[in-house]
Amino acid sequence: MDEIPVVLVTGGAGYIGSHAVLALVDAGFPVVVFDNLSTGVRSAVPEGVPLIEGDIADTDHIAEIIQGFQIGAIMHFAGSIVVSESVEKPLKYYRNNTLNSLGLIETCVRTGVKHFIFSSTAAVYGEPETYPIDEDAPKRPINPYGSSKLMTEQMLLDTSAADGLNTGILRYFNVAGADPAGRAGQNTPAATHLIKVAVQAALGVRSGISVFGTDYDTPDGTCIRDYIHVSDLADAHVLALRHLIGKGGNLLVNCAYGRGFTVREVLTAVEKVIGRPLPVTDAPRRAGDPPALVAKADRIRDLLGWKPAHDSLEEMVETALAWERRVADEAKARRVS
Ligand SMILES: NC(=O)c1ccc[n+]([C@@H]2O[C@H](COP(=O)([O-])OP(=O)(O)OC[C@H]3O[C@@H](n4cnc5c(N)ncnc54)[C@H](O)[C@@H]3O)[C@@H](O)[C@H]2O)c1
Ligand SMILES: O=c1ccn([C@@H]2O[C@H](COP(=O)(O)OP(=O)(O)O[C@H]3O[C@H](CO)[C@H](O)[C@H](O)[C@H]3O)[C@@H](O)[C@H]2O)c(=O)[nH]1
Known part of the structure; x- marks a missing residue:
């Protein structure tokens, strides 16, 4: 180059x-x-x-x-x-x-x-x-x-x-997800993203998580996204x-990776990683949410030779959780000192 x-x-x-x-x-x-x-x-x-x-x-x-x-x-x-x-x-x-x-x-x-x-x-x-x-x-x-x-x-x-x-x-x-080496993650405290909110709920940083919409035309009624x-x-x-x-x-x-997960599938993956159920509440649909977004993701691989290295839902959840734990621990340490 x-x-x-x-x-x-x-x-x-x-x-x-x-x-x-x-x-x-x-x-x-x-x-x-x-x-x-x-x-x-x-x-x-x-x-x-x-x-x-x-x-x-x-x-x-x-x-x-x-x-x-x-x-x-x-x-x-x-x-x-x-x-x-x-x-x-x-x-x-x-x-x-x-x-x-x-x-x-x-x-x-x-x-x-x-x-x-x-x-x-x-x-x-x-x-x-x-x-x-x-x-x-x-x-x-x-x-x-x-x-x-x-x-x-x-x-x-x-x-x-x-x-x-x-x-x-x-x-x-x-x-x-977050950097697998732990150098970065999602810092916005009021973030609205599903996986971020779910891992915060898992750690007790939030009291629970709502599923926005359970009556979509999808296999389990919740929205599908390509994470x-x-x-x-x-x-x-x-x-x-x-x-x-x-x-x-x-x-x-x-x-994208070209495959989708429902909201419920994501929450199940989080529960599997943490080994216990999450406090989940069903809630009405959120304004502006389309039912499903799944990509055809060939062009990026063909044109750029892109080869994903972290494309499992489990790794996205694990790295997000590791980052959130670190943020929570740092906040606790600040309160103690
Ligand atoms: N997070 C997602 O799932 C997602 C999906 C699709 C596209 N995007 C796009 O990716 C980009 C980054 O998103 P993100 O998730 O990192 O969000 P983020 O809020 O963490 O990052 C946005 C950054 O831009 C800064 N910023 C906002 N307005 C600014 C301004 N006027 N001048 C200077 N700085 C400004 C913010 O302080 C912040 O650091 C956005 O453009 C977003 O639309 C995000
Ligand atoms: O607490 C929550 C948070 C989200 N969801 C649901 O989970 C799905 C994903 O929601 P996110 O908020 O994580 O993400 P969005 O799909 O709304 O939007 C994200 O992806 C989009 C592209 O698909 C945009 O680019 C946008 O910036 C980015 O935030 C949606 O069906 C949403 O209703 C819940 O049920 N509960």
């Missing part, structure tokens, strides 16, 4: 961004993190990696950083991510995920950044008519979160065609960057 760009990671203090930072550093890329710490935390950024606190809305600040650090590639994780909140506060999502991305993309073009990798989502597909969902399936988001991300995808594709920005659009399905381990996803980002550096152009891939 002839070019080793300095990579600016927006949202690098967050859950997925912090794992991508580890993967980039492990692969030998110089990295700079930019984050407003709205949900991310300073401690998620490894020692030796500069963390610049700021908001992606501040394009002058971004331009200064791009020029100062001679940034050649951007991985854009910063955004608002809670589907149900997007239904209640759509404009927050259009501002942070669409408008702020527009400013960032414009700044990249203006300052000559060559490569841009974007965190998109399975939520762009809405309620697909055929399964598994391939990348060319119709995009009909059913919540503002998905719409806000789809608009950014389109801006990137158009900018790539007009200005030659090499663009990687990575549509993540449901991301779970992907965060470290496999982080590796996919490094491969995507290498692909753009080597080949240029565009890349648009689903990031």
Whole structure:
């Protein structure tokens, strides 16, 4: 590989961004993190990696950083991510995920950044008519979160065609787990993700867990999702960057394993790992939730040679649990001292 760009990671203090930072550093890329710490935390950024606190809305600040650090590639994780909140506060999502991305993309073009990798989502597909969902399936988001991300995808594709920005659009399905070496995990205390909430309930950090919707048209009535381990996803980002550096152009891939689990199956896996039942309550459907999202996940393997290394539900649960135990132990130690 002839070019080793300095990579600016927006949202690098967050859950997925912090794992991508580890993967980039492990692969030998110089990295700079930019984050407003709205949900991310300073401690998620490894020692030796500069963390610049700021908001992606501040394009002058971004331009200064791009020029100062001679940034050649951007991985854009910063955004608002809670589907149900997007239904209640759509404009927050259009501002942070669409408008702020527009400013960032414009700044990249203006300052000559060559490569841009974007965190998109399975939520762009809405309620697909055929399964598994391939990348060319119709995009009909059913919540503002998905719409806000789809608009950014389109801006990137158009900018790539007009200005030659090499663009990687990575549509993540449901991301779970934590770094198997224990260096990172999901830090957001109010996180809403199923596996995170379930392991917190297992440890008594939460009093229990609700199953949102038990009357979906699925084998056990609960929603189906295609869960992907965060470290496999982080590796996919490094491969995507290498692909753009080597080949240029565009890349648009689903990031998933291509198989789904119901909410109840996930909770059973957590119970198996902890060896006891969870305090589970059935609850009404949550706004904006599609019944099933399972990917056709061949393109990422074919184009990038991606080989998942952590693709068992058990490992996702175990690594999430190990991280949550560590966070709980640290909090306990702080209370005692
Ligand atoms: N977690 C998932 O299952 C999932 C699935 C699909 C797509 N995604 C996408 O992946 C990306 C990362 O998600 P995550 O789960 O790591 O969430 P996260 O909340 O842990 O990380 C987002 C990070 O962006 C920062 N941020 C938010 N708005 C910002 C702004 N205006 N300026 C600067 N920093 C800002 C936050 O402080 C945080 O560190 C998001 O774009 C999300 O939409 C996540
Ligand atoms: O306490 C909980 C939490 C979740 N669920 C259910 O578990 C499934 C997964 O929910 P998550 O909140 O873990 O994830 P989402 O599918 O809502 O959304 C996630 O994956 C999407 C892509 O599939 C988006 O990108 C989004 O950012 C990301 O949070 C859903 O059916 C949800 O209703 C529960 O039953 N109880």
